[in-house]
Amino acid sequence: MAARWLHRPAPGREGSAGAAAAPGATMAAALLLRAAAAWAARRAAGGAAGTARLLPPAAPARLPGTLAPVRHSSHGKRMFIIKATSFYDSRFLKLLRFYILLTGLPVAILITYVNIFIGEAELAEIPEGYVPDYWEYYKHPISRWIARYILDPPEKDYEKCMALLDVEAKKAEMRLMTLEARRLMRARGDGPWYHYETPDKNLTDDSFKSTPDN
């Protein structure tokens, strides 16, 4: 009986307060005996070791079921605080930061390097007899790079635009001319359109219609 009370300390103690009197007395007696035994053991060990009593013995006496005496030198008792989950929010923010910085950081580093170590171009007068390339009309080095390696030269774009316009102009002109030709052929009837070929009238044989009594 006394041993069972000793080995399970906390729960249900307040429920059995009435029955705690007799086993409480035995428990106290047992505790006293254990403490005395531990003290005696310590003294014996201290005597056997001799003069070196710097460190305390390896297994100090403890109440059963406890880990260490409470000291309150750190943040107090560890609590399980019940609050709403922040798992989804923090996961979202982590993923957002990751995917933004995945390309954002390299781009930022590249742009910083270009601005510090390469720098912008200076404005100068066009030297005599020198025709600048089409990318040399931009100031920032990244704009120059894009104009040089990615985009087409503006002269090419201009000529392509003019070629398109030329094709469309010729098409419009041809359409107008065909309309005019049709109109004239319909009106005059002397062209290849707006008539059907009929067979030669000399090929028809009217002999069976030549007299009214056939």
Added chain:
Amino acid sequence: MPEDTDWEVYKAPPKRTPVGERATSLPNPVEFFQAVFNNVIDRPVTLIREWIERQQNRNKFYYYHQQFRRVPDVSECVEGDYLCFFEAEAQWRRDRMVDREIVAIVRERFAACQHREGPNQFQNCAKEMEQLLQVTKAYQDKYGDLGAHGNARTCLMKQNTAGFILVSGVQTRYCMGQL
């Protein structure tokens, strides 16, 4: 980012306030704050900027303002010559961009003069004001009521009608007896 203004262009003339006599033996706190600012903020920033410019000066490169050849104007294009229209239109748009920049620069000069002179602006800034008036009037005459979709052709048409408006204006004023 918009370009920083060129500080050398609108430099105010040097001030002519006389150097004051020291009346007390206490040190001037303004000098202390100036020294703090110079040593804590100005010197490090200047040193870093100079280092950056040394890195950039190792290989310099230049950019130029493009010069475009003049092409025949809209008024010299034959009807149906769409290529001529295209080139004249491109030239007219470039000219309009240049004119807008000119107006902006003249306006900026007038604003700088106003800021510099303060209460004397009406007397001392007369030249800039006159220049701004002329430039804006010229811009209005050329590009004024064309609207957002103005192009070289509408501008040409506007030039044709401008004469009529001027004449009719004169007529009405004559009729009303104010000439």
